[in-house]
Amino acid sequence: MNHExxxxxxxxxxxxxxCAVGASWQEIRDGEKxxxxxxxxxxxxxLVMDWFVERDAETPLAAIGVASFGPIDFATDSIAMSTPKDAWRGVSWRRHVSRRLRDAAIGLDTDTNAAGLAEWRWGAAQDRQVAAYVTVGTGIGGALIINGAPVHGLLxxxxxxxxxxxxxxxxxxxxxxxxGDCLEGLACGLAVTRRWGHSGPQFPPDHAAWELESDYLALALVNIITIASPEVIIMGGGIMAVEGLLDxxxxxxxxxxxGYVAKEELASRIGEYIVAPGLGSSSGVVGAYALGSRAALDERK
Ligand SMILES: [Zn+2]
Structure with missing residues (x-):
């Protein structure tokens, strides 16, 4: 067994x-969480680091991959000061991991970028040059994966x-x-709950909440398509599990x-173009593994 x-x-x-440990993405997907x-x-x-220190004592960990809520400040590998989660402003993943696991490399990206990367490597976006991953849950996030790398750009x-x-x-x-009323403000899980006064997933699939939700999400995808021209769009997150919403x-x-972009993907093949995650609800944790395994390889170079 290759412990490294x-x-x-x-x-x-x-x-x-x-949290999970493993030597392959399948082990991460299927193993203990x-x-x-x-x-x-x-x-x-x-709690998190105690668990990894115990796992490391059993089998040394070459790296820790972190798929984190954001925004993230990559200059310091920290959660950015602009995060709405006040207590987490400036919290450094690098410092927390390296203090407890000195020998482990760290790979960090946003939870959305990590999930998109996992979908590109092992899920529904394999072999695509340009792929978009959108998650609709408590919040809304989107990643653009170009030639196998999540776009970072400015941040x-x-x-x-x-x-x-x-x-x-x-x-x-x-x-x-x-x-206030950005896409997330209008269409995230919290917005559905607050607008309609109940927890969204409790609504039947024919509730007006989902008609409005699909309006906003479709507009968002039109923006993504017109800007980035992805070859596939993957839609994950708890809200997308609502029956009929994806359709x-x-x-x-x-x-x-x-018909303005005259491609079958936007006509008869729309069902293959806007799709559920190939990795189901595991994209995030498998994405964290992808970040960690890449960091381990970079370390060895
Ligand atoms: Zn906003």
Whole structure:
């Protein structure tokens, strides 16, 4: 067994952290998960790192990959000061990992970029030059994977905060603390809950909530398609599990594009163009593994 290939993976979300170790992406997907609620950085980091230190004692970990909520400041490998999660401002992944696991390399990216990378390597975006991954859950995020690398540019994309035209009759102010009625403010899980007064997934599939939700998500995808020209768009996250929502989005994207991009992907093959994640709900933690395994390889060069 190649012990040097053992990698720890952390999918660090706003409500929970999912931790796993393994020597392959399948082991990460199928193996034991250690799940910790995201509370204070001190409490959460102690529980997470205690678990990895125990795993490291069994089989040394070459690297830890972290797929973190953001925004992320890559200059310091920290959670950026602009994060809406106040207690986590400036919390350094690098410092927390290296303090407890001195020999482990660290690979860090946003949870969305990591999930997109996992989908490109092993999921629904394999062999695509340009792929988009959009997650719709508590928040909304989007990644653009070009030739196998998540786009970073200035920082990293923040597609959840794009502006989409407010739909007629929708008076809801929006939930985004920074922008109010950006896409995330209008269409994330929290927005659905607050606008309609219940937890979204409890609504039946024919509830008006999902008609409006599909309007906003389709507009967002039209923006992504017109800017980035992806060859596939993967839609993950808890909200996308609502029955029929993905189909509504497909139909609205096709109608809104109105044949202007004359490709079958935006016509008869829309069902193969806007798709669910190939890795199911495992994209995030498998993405963390992808970041960790790459960091381990870079370290050995
Ligand atoms: Zn926003």
């Amino acid at each position: 290939g053992h990698v720890g993976a952390i999918e660090a979300g706003g409500t929970k952290m999912v 250690f799940v910790v609620p995201t509370t204070s950085p001190e409490e959460t980091m102690a 990293h994309p923040e597609m959840g905060h794009m502006v989409v035209p407010r739909q007629r009759g929708d008076e809801f102010a929006g939930t985004c603390p920074a922008h 509504r989005v497909r139909t609205k994207v096709r109608d809104r594009m109105a």
